[in-house]
Amino acid sequence: MKKMSKLKLLALFASVVVLVLFQREVVLPFAKNTASSDLFLIESNDQASMMTQSNDMTQFAFEHCNTHLKADLDSTIKVTLPEKPLNAWSLGNYEYVVSSEADVSHEGSEAKKHKYVCRISYKNGDDTSGAAKFENWSLDGLSKVDN
Numbered sequence: 001m002k003k004m005s006k007l008k009l010l011a012l013f014a015s016v017v018v019l020v021l022f023q024r025e026v027v028l029p030f031a032k033n034t035a036s037s038d039l040f041l042i043e044s045n046d047q048a049s050m051m052t053q054s055n056d057m058t059q060f061a062f063e064h065c066n067t068h069l070k071a072d073l074d075s076t077i078k079v080t081l082p083e084k085p086l087n088a089w090s091l092g093n094y095e096y097v098v099s100s101e102a103d104v105s106h107e108g109s110e111a112k113k114h115k116y117v118c119r120i121s122y123k124n125g126d127d128t129s130g131a132a133k134f135e136n137w138s139l140d141g142l143s144k145v146d147n
Contacts (some may be wrong), residue, residue: 045126048092057122057131058088061096064137065118069102072142078105086115094122095140117143 046057062085073079080103088098098118105111119140122131130136 042093044093046090046092046094049090051089052087053090054084054088057094057128058085058090058096058098060131061118061120061122061137062088062098062100064134065098065100065120065139065142067134068118068120068139068142069116076107078111079103080111094125096120096122115143117141 066081069081070079082100082102085098085100088096090096096119098120099115100118101113101115103111104114119142121138121140122128123136123138124130
């Protein structure tokens with residue numbers, strides 16, 4: 001009986017060693033090679049920038065963010081939106097982050113400035129001919145105009 005339990009313990013230990021070696025020698029190198037390959041690389045004409053930008057695509061992104069913002073608000077809230085964003089960044093691959101400031105007033109109260117941020121993506125890639133159309137954009141996130 002003791003011989004059988006020693007054999008089971010030895011088999012368990014050998015299995016753990018084989019599992020660790022398999023992970024270290026096969027799984028991890030495969031994962032590293034896959035992650036460093038071009039498999040996840042997305043090539044587009046829209047390059048990311050850490051600096052704020054002002055171009056046609058950032059202006060369209062701003063306008064469509066404003067449309068989403070207005071649609072999100074209650075009918076008792078009046079919002080006046082600026083013509084240009086405070087900041088607009090391209091994240092690359094036609095994804096944008098836009099920040100701006102709106103004048104917001106509720107019924108019977110005076111207008112107050114509220115900042116908001118929007119993340120939006122253009123769905124048609126390098127074909128920017130449809131950038132003015134609302135249906136070619138998808139909203140990825142929008143901070144709410146608070147009370």
